[in-house]
């Protein structure tokens with residue numbers, strides 16, 4: 569049997585997994601500073617949640633969901649994103665009864681049946697943040713500042729923030745009708761994907777990557793010019809607060825994003841070095857989603873960062889994102905009576921919080937010393953039969969080559985003192 573991992577998935581191997589742990593720690597630190605608490609929702613949900621939440625005419629719902637009937641004949645979907653599940657959990661667990669806005673973050677795998685390529689996977693990891701229960705533009709800005717601070721704390725540089733406002737149910741329909749009318753006149757010139765989109769959701773055409781479609785939409789009226797006074801004022805305040813905080817951003821009037829739940833502010837953060845899949849995060853306001861999911865109206869805003877792409881961007885920048893940990897020491901033995909002593913010493917030291925390695929292959933002392941050097945340990949304890957007869961062991965410091973004899977009972981005190989002195 570030669571089973572390989574499914575297309576579009578990755579194994580995170582030792583070494584790389586330490587990078588992920590580093591980034592996960594940064595997530596927790598930054599969310600703590602901004603006052604967000606972790607929420608963990610299931611990896612699968614009822615399909616209806618995503619159909620209604622994300623929108624039936626979006627690419628995700630139309631062709632990218634991992635949907636199956638479970639043994640109870642329910643339609644289940646592996647979550648393609650975290651916002652709809654968080655809103656569901658907010659309502660189901662009555663988090664609205666607690667002080668608002670609810671400030672929540674999550675981290676975990678998401679699943680989309682996309683065509684895999686560098687930076688685009690079928691199982692990928694997101695860190696996301698949602699603030700539910702306030703329409704304050706200060707929160708839109710917080711959602712842009714938080715990922716920026718997060719990227720910086722991971723050592724990433726050279727990213728760009730793109731923002732736009734796509735209006736609300738009051739002003740967007742007029743804009744949508746204008747686009748539909750304009751696009752319909754040259755319908756057959758658009759790619760087949762867009763031809764389907766024009767009737768159902770013409771704003772999605774703005775997202776098309778085809779150069780021909782981009783050319784066709786070159787001179788369309790801009791959504792920013794069709795905002796109602798309230799949306800216009802909201803966007804002006806967002807920009808004002810971004811300026812106040814000296815955040816660099818680009819207004820990109822063609823940024824629409826691939827979910828139907830967005831209202832007003834949308835944004836995306838990109839890194840040029842990533843090529844085609846250059847968005848390392850994105851988000852926006854979704855003031856209608858809570859009501860769409862069956863709750864009382866509650867404005868909300870959030871974002872998600874793609875962690876796989878962040879890792880790629882950090883690799884491209886040859887970022888030294890963490891100092892590799894190394895074992896404190898190595899306990900060498902010669903088999904026979906020395907082995908149980910070594911096992912006991914190793915266990916006692918580990919209980920004291922030291923990282924201690926030993927030999928599991930009954931190798932010679934020379935080979936064991938080679939391992940200790942490869943691990944770059946500080947010290948090696950050599951448990952020899954002769955010394956053991958006097959209740960002693962040999963302690964060798966690898967950097968200096970110095971050796972000393974230590975009483976068996978004093979090993980812990982000796983090594984712990986040494987570590988504290990470092």
Ligand code: HAM
Nearest residue numbers: 649651688689692847848849850851852870871872874
């Ligand atoms: P999204 O833009 O679909 O937004 O995903 C956020 C980020 O996840 C993207 O910028 C990208 O870095 C990463 N990502 C998306 N798809 C893939 C993939 N197939 N492979 C690797 N990385 C990927 C959302 O998911 C919204 N829920 C964000 C949000 C939260 N809006 C409001 N609250």
